[in-house]
Amino acid sequence: MLRRLSHAMVGFSTGLLVGRISVSDVLLLSILGVLGSVFPDFDLRYAHRIALHNLLSSGLVSLGLYSVLAMAGVDTRxxxxxxACFLAGWLSHLLLDSLTLRGVALLYPFSRRMYGPRLLKSGDWRGEALAWVISGLLIYAALKTW
Structure with missing residues (x-):
């Protein structure tokens, strides 16, 4: 598992890129990217890498967020x-955690099989470095689109 800050940084930069947003929207949408990137670790005490580290939970929670934003009167765009930024942050978390030796249960509750290339131990400095390099590249790509 990567540190929360690394997950958050990738979520932030993913939010920047996915949103292709104006500078004025950066804060809100990047915060949603960060929240999405750290949300899967709310299962740390219960079924970690299973309960919230799958595609179904990411989709359902994202639909819930969409509904909450709609009920709050937020404009459709x-x-x-x-x-999208929240979901992109969440999916970046799943991707990064899939690189660890344990992998993630992407298809839970339909399967408990753990998926991923399983290249790194949790907390490995190479995983942290990779997260920061990815963040830098995403921020660079986002800035090029402004």
Whole structure:
């Protein structure tokens, strides 16, 4: 498992890129990317890498967020972009955790099989470095689109 800051940084930069947003929208949508990137670790005490480290839970929670934003009266564009940034942050978390030796249960509850290339131990400095390099590249790509 990577440190939360590394997950958050990748979520932040993913939010920047996915949103292709104006500078004024950066804060809100990047925060949603960060929240999405750390949300899967709420299962640390219960079924870690299973309960929230799968595609079904990421989709359901993202739909819930979309509904909350709609009920709050947020405009449609921001609902869509905000949900996309949240989901992109979540999926970046799953991708990064799939690199660890344990992998992630992407298809839970249909299968408990753990998926991923399983290249690194949890907490390995190479995983942390990779997360920061990915973040830098995503931020660079986002800035090029402005």
């Amino acid at each position: 921001t609902q869509i972009l905000g949900t």
